[in-house]
Amino acid sequence: MIEVKNLTKSLPNGRMLLDGISFKVKKGEFVGILGPSGAGKTLTLRCLNGLLKPDKGEVIIQDENGKGHDICKINKRELRRVRQRIGVIFQGYHLVKRLSALENVMIGRLGQISTARSLFYGFTDGEAAEALLALEKVKIGHLAEIKTGNLSGGEMQRVAIARAIFQLPTLLIADEPISNLDPSNAKIIMKMIKPLSATMPVVGVFHQPEMTAKYCTRVIAIKDGKVIYDGDPKLSNDMLVEIYGEELSLIEQQEHAVPAMLIN
Amino acid sequence: MNTVEITLPSKKYKRRMTIFSVSALVVAVACIYMNFNPLGFFTEFHFVRDLLGEMFMPNYRMLADNPSIAYSILQTLSMAFLGTVYGGIIAVILAFLAALNTMPYRVVRVLTSITLSLLRVIPVLVVILIFVIAVGPGVFAGMLTLVITTIGTFGKLFAEIIENTENPPGEAIYSVGASRLQVIRFSIIPQILPSLIANLLYAFDVNIRTAIGLGIFGGGGIGFQLQMAKSVLHYKDVTALISIIIVLVILAEKLSDFLRRKILGDGKLR
């Protein structure tokens, strides 16, 4: 379970980037965060695993033993320990390009093995076999030995998912995991992420309301650093307009709204 | 059950260890062959400490006591400057003689190209030793050396720059009946001028460093003073001279950067 309470972050000039964001995600939920560009979605996610310290607020994450930790308050060592069990899928290319897909997957457990072993011996054969299983789960086992720099965007995103699976996380967060993929690949990725929510809370940022409507169990909309909607993934037309603004209703309403309504 | 073959980490580890041990062995053998103990620098560090003890504080008074030092700074600067100017001029001329699009006669082209390639691999040390014998030790020998090394380092490069100029304007000018010299003047020179200037400024920067080193082999200038101070064990003077050298090199670098920006705008070298 992850609980976010009253996250607040402002610039020195007084502009509020995050303005009292609160939500709670339990195991079994796949939460999609929507919002216009610059709304503060990435900032929120970065607060979730401590890459960013909010000015105010708490982020409480339950570890594998069910004990809660406030990410914003714990020390560096503790933070590293909690992060070992947080799977992350960032937008686009965040893998080590000159390492193979398999090695990138194994990096997911770097935090969990001792420094001495990681520096001198590296990973074990058992871990490699497990990592390969993770890659096979996302259907790219045959690419295990290829350098990730040579993979396509969709394949890289699958490596990232495999890495998260291999990590045995208790929480998964994803920032725009399908943004630079073609529609069919986007669906495949969504289908791969969704089942993970059976064992852990999953929080993802998306720009595709039709996708979140179809795959997420819940949608949170953020605008100007505030949560303006939290509930059913199938958004009404009015809500979409409220999130993305008038232009959507005037020009692109059909494109975006129709699939959402169809699902309705 | 695994459908794909993967190199197991244990195998990779073995391979890594083999590569590592072999390279370590090669380095170790090389060290033993040269009778060099890499840790010697630390275990024998007291030598360095003693030296540093003798070197501090730098004795700047010597600057006042010995006017030839200030003059030697000027000598080093002049040497580097003239080496760059004369060497640069000759390098440009030779480059035109060696470039395909400016030199129609194959024989001349090939001969100049060979000369330039040879000059490029001849080490500075040889050049200075030759000039010290040919014209006697001193700044003049140092300057001649810099002329030669400047030609060597930049001649070939300049020829390449000339060859890389865009042809179309040249051909267009030919087609209205321009002579070869006119093409060089109106098409090629404007194209190569910026990179020539940038490279010559860089050459000055390099030549300052070389000029300092040359002093030690009879090229005069501040390097010579350094060698003298060292050989009579005046280490406090050595420190002062080294600090002057550092300032000199940094200033030369800044100056050449400044001029490059001033003349060419914020573009990068080349």
Next chain:
Amino acid sequence: MKWLEFSFKRYRKWLLPLLILAAVTEGAAIVCGATFGKLEEGLFKGISFLGFMFPPDWSAFAEMVQPAFQSIIIAFLGTVFGTLLSVIFALLAAANISNPWVRNITRLLIGLERSIPEIVILLLLIAAFGLGSMPGIIALSLGCIGMLGKLLADTIEELDPIMMESMESVGANKMQIIVFGVLPQIMPNLISYALFRFEINIRLSVILGAVGAGGVGYELDYSFGMLQYHRAFTALLVIIVMIFGTERLSYILRGKIKMEGALK
């Protein structure tokens, strides 16, 4: 007349710089005692002296082999230890790895080293340790720091920050990020810079040899000193072969690396 006016206007902005250039050249020429006529004469004397050195003393070739080999080994060891040192310095000087204070101080040291000619370092080391190959090798190693350290630090600073964050996000510590993220990514650059430096070190090893580090540079200096010019010519030929050979070798190897690095 019109022609003259036009021309003058056109070249006016070059006039002052050219005048300054001419004046400085004149001044420098006075300091160096180098008029244009004397310049020509000096160059001619140098070239004719080269003719006087001809032919090489063929019998001395055998004596040159070992010193040449020693020079190469000195350059090799200098490059190996220098590269290792440079990597450490580069890591300390990279803003995304080290802390601001350490970074700035290391950058300062790197800049300082870059402005001391290798030969000066060698003179000092000889003053401390006496003649021999040891000061030569150490001088070459230290000499690498200024160039390789800076180039590598810049390379590291250009690494994708998202890649580093994503490793941080799985709980990896600094050392692990360096070994699994930074080093694999900079390896092609590292090797090609090191090869480039090896070329420079070969040239330097000749010069340093003459000052007392041994090797073929010493043979050259010695032959000159003993007025055995034909023997000196032999040394010159050996040196040229050495420089030319390493240049080719490094060129080929760097080409290979570029090919491999092309598909990142």
